[in-house]
Structure formats: C-alpha cells, structure tokens
Amino acid sequence: MGNAGLSVDHAALAALGREYLLAGHLIDRAGMPQVISRFGRDAMTEVAIEEWMGASPVYTARTRHALGFTGDDVPDVFKAMQLDIGAPHGFMDFRYAVTDAHHGEFHLASCGALMDVEPLGDEFVVAMCHHIEDPTFDATATATNPRARMRPVHRPPRTPAGRHPHCRWTVEIDADAEPLPVPDAATRVARSLAASVVLGPDVAPSYDGRFDPEFRLESLPPAALDRALDEVCLQGHLLAHSFLLAVARRWGDGAAREVGFLQCAGVAGVVATRLARFLAVDSGADAVADVLRLHPLLRPAGYVSADITRDGHDILLTLADGPALRERDGWSWPALLASDPSAGAAVVDALAQGVDPRARTTVAGPRTWRVTVDPTATAAPEANAVTLTRFSTGADYVFRT
Numbered sequence: 001m002g003n004a005g006l007s008v009d010h011a012a013l014a015a016l017g018r019e020y021l022l023a024g025h026l027i028d029r030a031g032m033p034q035v036i037s038r039f040g041r042d043a044m045t046e047v048a049i050e051e052w053m054g055a056s057p058v059y060t061a062r063t064r065h066a067l068g069f070t071g072d073d074v075p076d077v078f079k080a081m082q083l084d085i086g087a088p089h090g091f092m093d094f095r096y097a098v099t100d101a102h103h104g105e106f107h108l109a110s111c112g113a114l115m116d117v118e119p120l121g122d123e124f125v126v127a128m129c130h131h132i133e134d135p136t137f138d139a140t141a142t143a144t145n146p147r148a149r150m151r152p153v154h155r156p157p158r159t160p161a162g163r164h165p166h167c168r169w170t171v172e173i174d175a176d177a178e179p180l181p182v183p184d185a186a187t188r189v190a191r192s193l194a195a196s197v198v199l200g201p202d203v204a205p206s207y208d209g210r211f212d213p214e215f216r217l218e219s220l221p222p223a224a225l226d227r228a229l230d231e232v233c234l235q236g237h238l239l240a241h242s243f244l245l246a247v248a249r250r251w252g253d254g255a256a257r258e259v260g261f262l263q264c265a266g267v268a269g270v271v272a273t274r275l276a277r278f279l280a281v282d283s284g285a286d287a288v289a290d291v292l293r294l295h296p297l298l299r300p301a302g303y304v305s306a307d308i309t310r311d312g313h314d315i316l317l318t319l320a321d322g323p324a325l326r327e328r329d330g331w332s333w334p335a336l337l338a339s340d341p342s343a344g345a346a347v348v349d350a351l352a353q354g355v356d357p358r359a360r361t362t363v364a365g366p367r368t369w370r371v372t373v374d375p376t377a378t379a380a381p382e383a384n385a386v387t388l389t390r391f392s393t394g395a396d397y398v399f400r401t
Helices: 010-039 041-067 074-081 112-120 122-142 184-189 222-251 253-279 285-294 333-339 341-355 384-389
Strands: 092-100 103-111 148-154 167-173 306-311 314-319 359-365 368-373
Touching: 010 041, 010 112, 010 222, 010 253, 010 384, 041 074, 041 122, 041 184, 041 222, 074 092, 074 103, 074 122, 074 167, 103 112, 112 122, 122 148, 122 167, 184 222, 222 253, 253 285, 253 333, 253 341, 253 384, 285 306, 285 314, 285 341, 285 368, 314 333, 333 341, 341 359, 341 368, 341 384
Parallel strands: none
Antiparallel strands: 092 103, 103 167, 148 167, 306 314, 314 368, 359 368
C-alpha cells in the first residue's frame, strides 16, 4: 500500500489495520439507516443478508490466499474471522476456542454491533442476531469448508438483561453434511473487478501455522501486514459493491445511486475523523491531505487510483483510471463519485470536513475535486449522512492497547 503519510513503523501499521477493520464494519452503519428510512426494517434485513452473503465468501477466499492459510478445518475458519471487517478487533471482542480440527466455539465478550442496536428494541436485535447472522455466518464459513456450520448456544436478546458473554456459538465440520452451495449473491460479487484484482506479488505464507486465539496484526511480518491492510480495504469495497447490487436489484439503479452516495458520505466522514485522531493531526490543508492519502475509500492503490496533490494552499483529488472506475456494472464508490462530480463533491466534502469543518470542496474537473481550507471560514454543519453514521458506538470507539 506504500504506507503514504505514515511512518513505516510496524506497530503503527498494525494500529492502522485495526482502524481499517472498524471502518469496514461502519459501512453498514452508514448504509442501513438510508435503507430503513426508505423501505423499512424488513427491507434492511433482506439487504443485509444479501450484502454479507455476497461479499464475505469472496473476500474470505482472497484473505486465505493472501496470507497462506488454505486448510479447511475449524482453526482456518477462525483465522479468516480474525481478519474480517465483520469482526473488528476489540469493537467486536471475539474469543475463540478450538476443541479439535472439526469442532470449536467462539463467544463475544463484548459486541459493539449489539450495543448499537440494543437501544432500538428486541425487533432490531432479533433481526441482526438471528435473521441476519444465521445465513451469513454459514456463508462466511463456506469459503473455508462448505460443510462447516455455525450454531448459537445462546444469543441476544439478552436474558437475563446484561448477560455476558453477549453470545456464544459452536462451529462444527461434519463430513457427512450436505455441502452448502456458493450463495447466489457471492456468485454475482465474484464477477466484479474487485473480486479478482491483483494487489501486488504474492507474499510468503504468514499465518499458515498454528492458530493463535490471541492473534494481533502485529504478529504478521511486514510484507504480510502490508498485504493484509490492502485486503481489508478491499473488503470494504466488496461489501459496498454487494450492498449496492442488493439495493439495485430490489429498487432500481436510481435508488442504489441515491443510497450509495449517502452511505459513502456517512462512512467517509466518520472514518476521516477517526484517522485524523489516529495520525494526531489537528486541522488545515496538510491534515486533510494526510487523511485523504490513508482513507480506505481511496485504497488500496491496486484497485483505486487516486492522486492527491497540492495546488498552492488547496488540495486536488483526482480519480485516475483503474479497476474501481471500470467495474462492469458501475457499482463501486469511486465509480459513483466519478459518475456525478457534484454529488461526488458532497462526499469529498464530508470526508474533508471530518478533519476540518472549514474545508470546502468544489468540482475542478470530470474526476477532480478541489478542497480549500480557509482559516477565516466558519465551520460547516455536519452532513446528515455523517450524523446518522455517528449513531454507531464504533464512531468513538477507543482501541485498547
């Protein structure tokens, strides 16, 4: 990924990886309020199921290949989960236990996603912890072994109230079980350029040995950590692609575009604020430029070709030709931005103002935007899409070291 804007320090890069995992998890927190407001809670559940069943088998297969764990047992299922945007470290506090190659379990000592939806009532909790997780957990496991099954021991709604751990699941591989088919949604997502893009030369297998239940990104050697961060950013693009496909299939391209721009803006702004804190940058054009260079919306470089340059006191962001702009169906965030420069400016505005609310974005060309930070300007009000995304406790989550 080049580590642009970040000292090549292994610990700092691992910490950035945790930010990227959480950024991917926040994609739903940006998109689902838009679906609920237009189409209702039941529609949200349907979209979430298709979205995760479409993306997770595809990116799980990529991660397994990238880091060299290609077995088909329970420890390999868990390894993939440890590098999944659905399970960002700490925020989703997964704890794993392996009994043998075919049996294991995990529990969530703390579930940030539950903390987000529990205040909304049991109907939302059941939608997430039952209706969505049942098919999507198994779909994720199919990328490792189609005979793997994840089954709840207990899960929310929490009875008694405040129950810990928040949930507990078993994972079993039954040689006599009927193999689960590849989900139709995953077949559709697998046709995308994001699914097959090459992010550089292969790295030496780095997590092909014993499963580590206490795995941290710091455990990976430098080249593998670099690749892991690229893959995590790509997971976010695959999830967004799957989300947009699911919306377009139900309500048409216009609805997908409308919801997609707002989803992109919401997560862009929240993640920009988190990255500014991570980099310990305060405000001003240099701070905005540093965050742009690291923002997962514009990474990995093998998928998104973004040029960030200074023009006097301003910043120019240009989306150059690359796989993200050439998706066959047009469903990628960068393709959305390029398709409507004015709407794209609103997304770039949300991102830049997440760093400095005095930033203003204007269209400077077909795929180019100018960001100006005027020290005398008044702070812009936060975009509604960003405010909705900040509903998630992940917006302000602090990683424990």
